[in-house]
Amino acid sequence: MEAVKFYNSLGRRLETLEPLEPGHVRLYTCGPTVYDRVHIGNLRTFVFEDVLRRTLGFFGYRVTQAMNLTDVEDKIIAAALEAGVDIGAFTAPHVSSFFEDLAALRIERVEHYPRATGHIDEMIAMVEQLLEEGYAYRAGDSVFFRIAADEDYGKLSGIDLDQVRRGERVQSDEYGKEDARDFVLWKGAKEGEPQWASPWGPGRPGWHIECSAMSQRYLGKTFDIHCGGVDNLFPHHENEIAQSESANGSPLARYWLHSEHLTVEGDKMSKSLGNCYTLADLETRGLAARSVRYLLISVHYRQQLDFTFAKVAEADRALKRVDDMRFRLAHQTEQAGDKAPLEEAATGFEGAFVAALADDLNTSAALGAVFRFVHDVNGVIDRGLPFGARERVEGLLQRADQVLAVLDASAWNGDSGAAPDEEPGGLSDAEIERLVQSRSAARAARDFAAADRIRDQLAAAGVVVEDAPGGSRWKRS
């Protein structure tokens, strides 16, 4: 099994992955708060986590992954209240659209999508344990985590709480805290808000306890990898560690991977700038989901990425290069010939691709390897395809695409990309074939006026004819 290295935020260094159980990786990824449609920034993180998951599978690991859905939280409660529905009814459509977006970007389904509201008992149990062991205390109707009791607090983020700028004032519902830095584990019920019974009276869980309780339920007290966006590193992940490790006396996760944020056209995403694009927004603008995924994986996950429409268009053209090579490959006849050049290219590609992924998920380098291979194969096509070459090349591309999931255009059927301009009653393949053949006949008869008329007709229908040596071929643009 390939040695895979990751940059571990806990310790801030590159480490070789050694799962607790050989060959099996347990992975927890912080999921969405389902109060709105997820935006392109959220999706970057989910795509990164998908590449991680696929890479582990590529290297032969079995993966058990849990991604939580936060379905009770301040914003949800406020919005549901305003809409006059309960939180379940409010979040349901957002849960659906979330899964639609994942599917649209070819993000694999994971094993578990636990919801906070379905795991209140587990959260209560963990809070009770923290209370018993002195890591938590009651104040009013609420329960807080006692940071002073946790010597390790800050080990993930490296934060020195004495240096932290103090908040201007304590939130009104957090009166009674021993220390302003303590965070809430259980919030006492407020009038009109969703609530659950607990040993401390009715209330609802704090945000951080959710992930601690649910990761333990599905992955165990200690699991292998925990992911999320960098913004969650502090306080969310720090607090998860504090809760879980204080309660269990064992490490929470051994490797912490954080993906960087993206900006949009040079600006930080914000509601006021109106640039918190959802995938639906992008599709409305005619951007293909496939190109969006390509752009998101074209930059290393720990680098900030500036998302621009121009870059999506560039991604489009880059992918076209792959499509064109596969098109040429499919239309070239195989013949007896030297297989060595292709084998050399194949070996180089495999080696570079695997090494790139094993090196902290270097997708930029992996894509670089793909394009070098495309170049090499083009050379092979020019010099004559040896028998078996098509299958060899396609096999390699498919294997790479197990991780990248962008190389095979046919897997993205229904992608909105060029669709908006297309006539609903376009030409069928058979009709196009007939036209192309009559054009070829016209050309053979040197009736170029007629040939050009047919070419124009096809172009109007969105079909490009290419006159290659040995005959004309066509494709929809």
Next chain:
RNA sequence: GGCGACGUGGCCAAGUGGUAAGGCGAGGGUCUGCAAAACCCUUAUUCGCCGGUUCGAAUCCGGCCGUCGCCUCCA
């Protein structure tokens, strides 16, 4: 104030000690009846600036300049 990241060709982006991947763009070429498309070739003696370590530095160290992130809403 504390912690951290980044600055590589026109644009984007890999590369963390051994002599600059890849994509887009641009220029040239091949093919073609002409096109288009495609393919091929070319495009950084140099990696923000200054010093240092080293046989050797984009890569390590120090300083400076610039951009950005986090410090309890946030992927």
